[in-house]
Amino acid sequence: MTGAAGYVGRYFAQHWQTEDELILGDIYPNPDDPRFITLDITNPAQVRAAMQGVDAVIHLAKQADEGPMEGDELNGKRFDVNVKGTFHLLEAARDAGVKRFIFTSTVMTVLGYEAPQWVDSDAPPRPVGSYALGKQLCEVMCAHYAREFGMSIVCLRIPKPIDLEHPLWKTQPLRPQWVPFPDLMQAYQKALTAEIEGCEVITIVGESSKRRWDLSKAEKLLGYQPRVLPEELGFEMGSEDQPIPAESNYA
Template sequence: MRVLITGAAGYVGRYFARHWQTNDELILGDIHPARNDSRFIPLDITDSKQTRAALQGIDAVVHLAKQADEGPMEGDELNGKRFDVNVKGTFNLLEAARDANVKRFVFTSSIMTVQGYQAPQQVESDAEPRPVGSYALTKQLCEVMCAHYAREYGMSIVCLRIPKPIDLEHPLWKTHPLRPQWVPFPDLMQAYQKSLRAPIDGCEVITIVGESSKRRWDLKKAQEILGYQPTMLPEELGFQLGSEDEPIPDESAYS
């Protein structure tokens, strides 16, 4: 399968590019392509012509590209970037995927779309969105677009609502508490790889979070539809769990 990964030079994309262990042929798209990897192509998803060209001959899309600044920060300039990249960019990709008869489209949503459900309330895997902030709102709008394209054009789409992925081998997490919703990279990659091949008609919204004693996000849909099963339990591996809004330190400050 020829799989286009958008945002392949980003935080998640770099991990997938290094560790993807299937027979898929990866095409890595990014506005800042890595020069030392021949799989990379330049891809600005806000450019509809470039996006259509990138989708030619592609079997499936893993859409990771997003406006980089997450969280509650607001402001006209930032929000403009969020809507341009997250909403317009996703629209361009869906249009291009429809025209290219792409077999599977995996959209990266966020559990921030349901951040309005306050603890200790349990959150269903495909709960009605309650976004907090413009970043989460753009992700909700993209979920709406994905449902539209699946319904109107018969596309097969998976929207994965994910939290921050973490590399448990990073020295930072040996001393800093983890948020209970964070998902270790190997489990996240498992979810994406299963999303490419699970038998899905239409559009499915599925939550993927890390496993922990404090988990309040339902994984039943991920388990039943994708066959997803967490393999890494940070608590059992000796990592400390903090609160759901534990401050996030700058990972780049640590070697």
């Protein structure tokens, strides 16, 4: 699991309750967790060493700044980490004979489909901003490695995951696409074992009365079914561009 010390990785590392033996990789490993190894995905030799003996990859690592922010320095980091880093991982996974590769894409790759348009699970990309463009390029790479080398790859287009236990969300409206962490983890765990050949692009979002992202492919191929319904639990659903509090307030 790359990016295991990040926002999503920390949750997965803490709550992952299966018989899988997790190897947690991050450029800033948690010294208190013996499952961690130091892993810089921009370092090809380090990636190849970490991949030995691995059956599956859950690729969560990314350059931390999301959204439409642009600039030469930021975009350089995005491409170095998100695009080149993913290339290094795919190359190493191919060489090591990894059986399943799960790439974390983003619903921002289809942000160009404006409301109220329905968005298919694997809709052709319409990215907005360099972050989403980089993720689209990674989806292209994943399809290439599946086609040319017979790898089994699942690209999950996800929105921001949220921990509904955090008190902030009792007063802050939620974006309808956001997915509660338990449902997101369900999707990744099912993606590890689903019978999938080649490369499949699958959207995972939370369930709400305002959902316009198709989940039928996730339901069919993964057996995914949202189990946490924020509106039924009393959470307020805002707009798709609802302001997001600084991550330090909830991460």
